[in-house]
Amino acid sequence: MMRRFVAGRARNLIASLQRSLSSQSPRNFSSAAAAADIDPSIMSSSSTTPVTAETLNPKVLKCQYAVRGEIVTHAQRLQQELQSKPSSHPFNEILYCNIGNPQSLGQQPITFFREVLALCDHPALLNKSETQGLFSADAIQRAQQILDQIPGRATGAYSHSQGIKGLRDAIAAGIAARDGFPADPNDIFLTDGASPGVHMMMQLLIRSEKDGILCPIPQYPLYSASIALHGGALVPYYLDEAAGWGLEISELKKQLLDAKSKGIVVRALVVINPGNPTGQVLAEGNQREIVEFCKKEGLVLLADEVYQENVYVADKKFHSFKKISRSMGYGEADISLVSFQSISKGFYGECGKRGGYMEVTGFSADVREQIYKVASVNLCSNISGQILASLVMNPPKVGDKSFESFSSEKNGILLSLARRAKILEDAFNNLEGVTCNKAEGAMYLFPRIRLPRKAIEAAEAAKTAPDAFYAHHLLDATGIVVVPGTGFGQVPGTWHFRCTILPQEDKIPAVVSRLTAFHQAFMAEFRD
Structure with missing residues (x-):
């Protein structure tokens, strides 16, 4: 009633x-x-408008992500205009050099990886006689092995929150083969790319605005964005541009002391190796110093190692921080380390498949329980990404049917990237007022531009940063999209931009010629 x-x-x-x-x-x-x-x-x-920008979470408003920011939005508008009216601009296409997205710029996926993924996604193909001629024998065998490990043999099923156990086994074996030290599949959390792993660790480490994370400047904006979203403090340490973007321990100590004087409790140190946006590869001795610093100061070492396959110089080699710490005699209980890997980068470039993992070592059982709880909130990462992560860390080996074709594709991509990096590096260094360090690894160059006073004044009048002013003019004149250095952080009073090395080789001459002509005209227009 x-x-x-x-x-x-x-x-x-x-x-x-x-x-x-x-x-x-x-x-x-x-x-x-x-x-x-x-x-x-x-x-x-x-209110007739229940949500306004003023009533949103202020942490969201504070968050910025430059690689898909205002300039990219403008580039997308220009692209639409070109599609409707091809003669509307002084260029016939937009060249996106703003983000590490290889396949969007024409890079082809690795055949073995896609064969295995196709068979896993459509197991009925395994029962067809035609499949034997279309797919390599080891791809068929690998797909069978993977399907046997997936609940219901279906890539549309949920998995364990850390990822499918058999795939974590394969990744652990790959890590052990890479480093020469054992890896435990229970330390591995499969994620939708490296980014969710970074967010997860920030969520776990940051308790208030008084918790700080030491982060390189320049940095990949994921870190500043994630720290802002979770309400922490970014504690910057500046890389030394004059020393090839070197990481000096004296700078870490200085910034740590400064943060402590402000009442900030520094919880972790972020290291990106190879560097993004700076492209340097850390020397082994430098890595040892970093491990010692984290051990002494009680910091979690957050090692972004997603470009580990991208090394272009003969005198440098990638070493994981786990390998370095174990070779120094530190066991799992001695240092807290989280290593991030992604299928988006390397030579594979499977950005849209959203696969990756974090390897978590040196944490107590009760902390590990909380990490697992946070992972469980998202149920699991996508299964296609999990499969590709296992393939990236456990690819065809000598003697496998696909080994030669796989090696040919891999080496072809990496050698081409090295050539593109060198061409663009030389082009930047030939521009008036521009200097560019060598791209030792990763997918980017981060040239410094010394802008004329009139250009800086014009930028101030337009209420924008000078490097953003330059990037906007570059886009409008050439269709080339780069990201201003302000989006990554830089020493105050210096100006940079990040440019990927990803446009296909046959387009690199067009990038160089357009950029050179633009820069000459820009400098002439604003010369003092």
């Missing part, structure tokens, strides 16, 4: 309010509410 009364009362109130509102202007909401027997204070506290 009570339910009928409440329902009837609600219907009467709604009908009464509707009748009152139909005859009232918007100004008379309070009288309409009174007529409907509703407290006017409820109406006055309401």
